[in-house]
Amino acid sequence: MVDSKRPDDEYFVKLDQKKLQELRRKLNEERERLKRQMEKELHWMKCPKCGADLQEELLRGIVVDVCTSCGGIWFDKGELDLLLGRESAFVESLMAMLRKKR
Numbered sequence: 314m315v316d317s318k319r320p321d322d323e324y325f326v327k328l329d330q331k332k333l334q335e336l337r338r339k340l341n342e343e344r345e346r347l348k349r350q351m352e353k354e355l356h357w358m359k360c361p362k363c364g365a366d367l368q369e370e371l372l373r374g375i376v377v378d379v380c381t382s383c384g385g386i387w388f389d390k391g392e393l394d395l396l397l398g399r400e401s402a403f404v405e406s407l408m409a410m411l412r413k414k415r
């Protein structure tokens with residue numbers, strides 16, 4: 314009877330396992346990236362409240378996203394700061410509170 318398990322075989326089995334693990338890791342990463350991309354495309358310019366299309370509109374010189382169904386207005390990061398300015402202490406405290414929640 315011939316011993317089929319030679320020391321060399323073990324080396325190659327371990328090498329294959331390492332390559333498989335690496336391949337599996339890369340595939341998982343790619344799957345996650347595609348999932349995020351699909352979710353972004355699915356939700357892009359959709360109202361987070363009702364799911365209808367958002368339309369860009371100019372509001373006091375700032376482009377905001379307005380829902381075509383419920384009328385909700387959505388700001389990109391920094392747009393609310395620009396719109397409201399920084400005069401009022403109330404606005405300052407409100408913004409500080411909102412920033413804490415991020």
Ligand SMILES: [Zn+2]
Nearest residue numbers: 360363380383
């Ligand atoms: Zn809406």
